[in-house]
Amino acid sequence: MFVKKYLIPRLLQYFLVIFLxxxxxxxxxxxxxxxxxxxxxxxxxxxxxxxxxxxxxxxIEDLTELYGLSGSWFEQYKDFWQRLFTGDFGISFFxxxxxxxxxxxxxxxxxxxxxxxxxxxxxxxGNVIGGMAGYAHNKRWSKNLDVIIMVIRPxxxxxxxxxxxxxxxxxxxxxxxxxGATIGKTPSFTLHYIxxxxxxxxxxxxxxxxxxxxxxxxxxxxxxxxxNAEDFxxxxxxxxxxxxxIMFKYVIRNAxxxxxxxxxxxxxxxxxxxxxTEIVFSYPGVGNLLFSAITTGDYNLIMGITALSIxxxxxxxxxxxxxxxxxxxxxxxx
Amino acid sequence: xxxxxxxxxTQNLKSYYILDVYGTKKVVKAVDGVDLExxxxxxxxxxxxxxxxxxxxxxxxxxxxxxxxxLMDGRVVYTRGxxxxxxxxxxxxEIRKLRWEYIAYIPQGAMxxxxxxxxxxxxYRDFLDSxxxxxxxxxxLAIAREHIDKLGLPTKIxxxxxxxxxxxxxxxxxxxxxxLLKPNVIFADEPTTALDVVVQRGVVQLLKSIQNLxxxxxxxxxxxxxxxxxxxxxxxxxxxxxxxxxxxTREIFKNPLHPYTQYLINSLPKFGDTGKRASTPGNPPSxxxxxxxCPFHPRCPQLSEICKERIPKLTSTDNGHKVACWLMNxxxxxxxxxxx
Numbered sequence: 096m097f098v099k100k101y102l103i104p105r106l107l108q109y110f111l112v113i114f115l116x117x118x119x120x121x122x123x124x125x126x127x128x129x130x131x132x133x134x135x136x137x138x139x140x141x142x143x144x145x146x147x148x149x150x151x152x153x154x155i156e157d158l159t160e161l162y163g164l165s166g167s168w169f170e171q172y173k174d175f176w177q178r179l180f181t182g183d184f185g186i187s188f189f190x191x192x193x194x195x196x197x198x199x200x201x202x203x204x205x206x207x208x209x210x211x212x213x214x215x216x217x218x219x220x221g222n223v224i225g226g227m228a229g230y231a232h233n234k235r236w237s238k239n240l241d242v243i244i245m246v247i248r249p250x251x252x253x254x255x256x257x258x259x260x261x262x263x264x265x266x267x268x269x270x271x272x273x274x275g276a277t278i279g280k281t282p283s284f285t286l287h288y289i290x291x292x293x294x295x296x297x298x299x300x301x302x303x304x305x306x307x308x309x310x311x312x313x314x315x316x317x318x319x320x321x322x323n324a325e326d327f328x329x330x331x332x333x334x335x336x337x338x339x340x341i342m343f344k345y346v347i348r349n350a351x352x353x354x355x356x357x358x359x360x361x362x363x364x365x366x367x368x369x370x371x372t373e374i375v376f377s378y379p380g381v382g383n384l385l386f387s388a389i390t391t392g393d394y395n396l397i398m399g400i401t402a403l404s405i406x407x408x409x410x411x412x413x414x415x416x417x418x419x420x421x422x423x424x425x426x427x428x429x
Numbered sequence: 430x431x432x433x434x435x436x437x438x439t440q441n442l443k444s445y446y447i448l449d450v451y452g453t454k455k456v457v458k459a460v461d462g463v464d465l466e467x468x469x470x471x472x473x474x475x476x477x478x479x480x481x482x483x484x485x486x487x488x489x490x491x492x493x494x495x496x497x498x499x500l501m502d503g504r505v506v507y508t509r510g511x512x513x514x515x516x517x518x519x520x521x522x523e524i525r526k527l528r529w530e531y532i533a534y535i536p537q538g539a540m541x542x543x544x545x546x547x548x549x550x551x552x553y554r555d556f557l558d559s560x561x562x563x564x565x566x567x568x569x570l571a572i573a574r575e576h577i578d579k580l581g582l583p584t585k586i587x588x589x590x591x592x593x594x595x596x597x598x599x600x601x602x603x604x605x606x607x608x609l610l611k612p613n614v615i616f617a618d619e620p621t622t623a624l625d626v627v628v629q630r631g632v633v634q635l636l637k638s639i640q641n642l643x644x645x646x647x648x649x650x651x652x653x654x655x656x657x658x659x660x661x662x663x664x665x666x667x668x669x670x671x672x673x674x675x676x677x678t679r680e681i682f683k684n685p686l687h688p689y690t691q692y693l694i695n696s697l698p699k700f701g702d703t704g705k706r707a708s709t710p711g712n713p714p715s716x717x718x719x720x721x722x723c724p725f726h727p728r729c730p731q732l733s734e735i736c737k738e739r740i741p742k743l744t745s746t747d748n749g750h751k752v753a754c755w756l757m758n759x760x761x762x763x764x765x766x767x768x769x
Contacts, residue, residue: 327541331555334528334529334534335526335528335529335530335559335560337525337558340558340559348546349546352546422546423546424546425545425592
């Protein structure tokens with residue numbers, strides 16, 4: 096019943112969304128007025144290299160083949176899907192001739208490690224203190240906290256990150272200013288290496304957690320204040336139920352429902368990286384990779400990262416849809 | 430039925446909403462000098478039009494006063510054993526303990542009073558857990574199940590989520606929940622509103638059977654005179670924040686003294702009577718802007734000069750019948766009343 100009525104249509108929808116998303120990603124760069132082959136050639140020319148016209152002809156042909164741009168759009172499109180199923184996104188231009196998938200594989204653990212921790216951590220902290228502050232919104236500490244958060248929240252992220260970097264990397268040299276680990280160290284599962292990684296990740300993580308907590312805090316507080324006015328909370332209060340129980344089981348539990356969806360969407364966005372964080376802290380993650388790909392016109396790499404990101408977000412949405420009835424019994428599979 | 434032992438007394442209870450509307454202070458006199466004396470083991474009804482202060486009176490009795498509502502004057506005294514307890518002199522945690530163990534509340538509109546994400550047995554368990562200690566989860570569940578069963582409700586509702594029950598069932602579950610810890614006083618605020626007549630009957634019977642089983646005092650607020658005739662032992666008529674008449678229910682229906690009560694009783698349809706029923710002329714007064722003198726005087730058919738100037742006091746006539754009207758012998762000034 097559940098499988099036939101809900102799961103199968105939902106899975107079909109899931110694949111359809113991925114298919115459409117990736118199709119759009121495929122066609123949009125091809126409709127753009129820039130031609131990567133011409134671009135490469137003109138780049139070579141602009142560096143002053145003399146190119147024999149016959150040689151240029153040959154080069155255009157080779158590059159077109161290499162970039163997967165030969166044949167009609169339909170042939171390219173078919174070819175693209177065939178390669179996609181084997182995990183082959185083609186070859187990167189800016190780090191020629193490393194396959195795109197290799198580049199992503201190297202960058203992904205850094206990004207996922209950093210962002211998974213910061214996203215979950217800011218969600219938990221922001222929701223717990225936001226929930227308590229919303230429940231006790233008349234109390235003095237809650238009002239003070241609200242003012243502090245209101246000051247932190249609007250700080251532009253790059254300024255905040257840069258400020259942290261200057262303060263703790265340059266003025267007080269506690270933390271390294273760049274990279275994911277000390278250059279030259281071989282990755283290994285030793286305590287020494289892990290501590291080194293944590294030390295490098297601390298500032299980027301701090302910058303994201305502080306602003307992330309501020310943002311979760313404000314939304315949760317608002318939701319909690321609304322739930323506070325609900326009949327069932329008033330009823331629990333006039334029924335003499337213990338305050339702690341009302342706060343967690345009646346108020347925060349209900350306020351959490353929309354935030355679970357928001358958490359899942361944030362987790363889905365991890366794979367596209369945290370662009371500004373990784374640039375400011377020169378962190379070797381997917382965001383930095385994407386930035387380089389965009390500035391160098393590396394279409395294969397852009398498509399590889401975008402495709403993965405589409406899959407991650409749709410998968411997270413699917414998972415939320417499937418587990419949501421566990422949190423809210425009013426939601427039914429339909 | 431009454432044993433003449435007072436369980437709840439109020440003296441000159443006044444509770445106003447103080448509103449600040451764009452800089453102008455507005456005072457809504459929702460409860461304006463109410464003296465009640467409610468006996469043990471009786472069903473006491475409070476009737477009146479919408480907006481006459483019935484729900485606010487219950488809130489004041491239950492110490493549910495939150496801004497903009499304020500307690501202006503008066504005391505609410507419960508008798509627990511030999512002890513008199515003024516509810517407004519208790520500490521916060523003492524009020525918390527008093528609620529549900531000694532006084533319980535059935536709020537208006539039970540549609541959304543249960544936590545939507547937990548099963549009803551969890552709600553029952555939370556109520557038990559917050560008031561009795563030293564019971565395991567299993568024992569508490571057993572208590573809840575036995576309680577529900579005794580009141581003739583299906584025990585399987587405990588395994589349901591609130592949204593899975595009908596409105597009438599939800600109302601009955603709320604009533605059963607109020608009786609869970611055998612409180613001495615149960616307040617029921619419009620328990621039959623928004624239900625059809627068949628379900629209303631079930632609700633009334635449930636209240637009656639709780640009263641039969643537990644012998645507690647039920648204070649029932651509703652504008653439905655039919656429900657009052659059916660279930661209450663004594664009845665108070667409320668008008669513009671004041672009690673204007675109080676007597677045994679039969680007495681009020683047989684011999685209403687206040688012109689307003691007469692209108693209320695006469696507007697009820699009777700078998701075999703096809704004539705048009707007269708309604709009270711005019712509209713209820715705004716509690717923020719009460720007329721001078723008796724608040725009913727602009728609508729009263731038996732108006733005299735004194736009614737326009739002075740507020741009558743609730744005075745006993747014979748056999749416990751009290752009325753606040755200048756028409757009655759011995760009507761006197763209400764010294765507590767604030768002239769507006």
